[in-house]
Amino acid sequence: MRWMLSCWVLLGAQGGPDAAEFWVSPGGRDDGPGSREAPFATLARARDAARADAGKRPVRVLLRGGTYFQEEPLVLGPEDSGTARAPVLYAAAPGERPVVSAGIRVSGWKVEEVRGMRLWTAALDGAPRQLWVNGLRAERPRLPREGYFRIAELPDVNKGTPWNQGQKRFRFSPGDLRNWRNLSDVEIVALHFWVDSRMPVEAVDEAERMVTLKKRSIFRLTEDHGPRPARYWVENVFEALDRPGQWYHDRSAGKVYYYPRPGEDPARAEAVASRHVHAMRIEGNPAAGRFVEHVRFRGIAFSHGESQSTPMGWPSSDVAGPVQAAVTSPGLVRAVGYREGAFEDGAFCRTGSYGLELGGGCSAITVAGNEFFDLGAGGLKIGEVKNPREEALRTGRITVTDNRLYDGGRVYPSGVGVWVGHSGKNVFAHNHIHHFYYSGFSVGWSWGYAPTGCFDNLFEYNLVHDIGQGVLSDMGGIYTLGVMPGTVIRNNVFHDIYAHAYGGWGIYFDEGTTGAVAENNVVWNTKDGGFHQHYGKENVVRNNVFAFAREGQIGRSKQEAHLSFTFERNIVYWKEGPFFRRGYSEKAGEGYAFRSNLYWNAAGKPVEPAGMPFAKWQELGQDRDSLIADPLFVNPDKGDFRLRPGSPAAKIGFKPPDVSRVGPRPRPR
16 A cells, blocks of 8 residues: 555655654553553554644654554544644654544454354444455345336325425335335435435335335435436345455444455454544644644544544435435544645545545645545545635645545445545645545535635646446536636546446536536546536536547536637547537527647547538538547557647647646655
């Protein structure tokens, strides 16, 4: 794992010999001096010791390798702050691999014969929803074992039922659901539209084939805006426990069952169950002008967080989740009122929700060189869902570079790689995001043309791929929402964006996106189009490569009485589907401007925008300086979109995007 970097060189820059230094080790003693030879045992004790020097001289808290299990999450407050001249550093000791855990170790395994299987069992109280054995996530038993069930009937849905009105019951097909053991702990997970509704079961009527749910689904339980009922699976069914790597927690009995993988030994296995939602919280009070400042973290992994989709106080607690992006799932590490800090060369992993959350009042934070993986929801959240009025409550000036974010949505498939709410003046560069079921980046949280705190955000040299994976709909490699002046998306690569029903786009300008520029990007292998705009205002899409979309290359959903976007100096190259996906007509000046583009259908079919001959399209005032010609890519079928000598792209003023620097750069050691 790349977070396991030596911190020796970096530690040398933290302070001179007058720096206070405290050591921590899982094998230490809290009644000792906290020295290298006699380290503390807990981070809480080291934090308390560091407070005496915080802000007076540089402080270093060095963590020896091993896992730090905590009775309560580590909490840092304003009293733990450093200053610019006397910063505070929490770091891995040179060559060590510390893990700060929100979980609890499971031990005392016994081997029992259960339904002809040799299972491990152990006592375990509480209500954990995650278990990892030897670093691998154990799966809760589910039905069907592969794929999905399909809702048979929705008795509370008719032609007039709004798409955003949820339900609390449905009829299932014969044999799909039963009155299983501990039925109240069984959950229905429905996939519909762009969300996942995770609904605990209230009752099952096998005779009527009707299931009643404790929570209402987020939206109507149809696949999408059409009438077809949604897909779903059933989770945490004891009777479905039948394969290696599965586990089941019997809350009523305080007992955990685990089906071991080949080669695992109960005497030597490292098993960890989730215990707390957070491994650490940074708690400033920005409304009162009190911040946690000049505290940095380097080389530390945070792991084993519990899953949670509806935080305390969220108004939709009766609904099975938020309206988008699993946005209410908290971070394993959550910060509020945190300034002039950093998370570097560490990890946020093996958790039930998001990895890192930088909430209200966070600014001037660096997030660099980290790995985010095995995530219950998404990777990184920045900002809030409400637009703060007070400057002190705003989140911004966050620098996110050279991180790897992958394997998300393990509990809530709608989690995204990076979510940006009402937050501005951030930089996202050289990150690698892949294998999420919803969007790679999700930017903005203001539907339509409402005021926003999302502005001046830069996305460059990021590699985003294998997004959607056919699970949810209506997503993009980068998805934007609302007014966002100064937003620039440039020199990125987006590929293999595949939705379930509709909406697998590379660059997706949704609900009122305004003032965004997308330039010098390479987008290929998408389901519904390389670029799509639902509706918005005065956006610019220029000098990009859009290739190999399946069901249409460029899309638009809504006509408005203003310039929605300008599409210029782009290369569009395809073999399947029409040129336009939807939203274009024969009327000239209908809110878009196409000019100086290069188009080529590699299947040899004619280029017919809006279903009309290209010459007629030009007569309407569109694409008058554009060309239909082979751009002479080096090897487009292998994703190599460099131009060979003699390419006609130069005639439209196209400049090849520099994607040689896409993705994470080497980190200093």
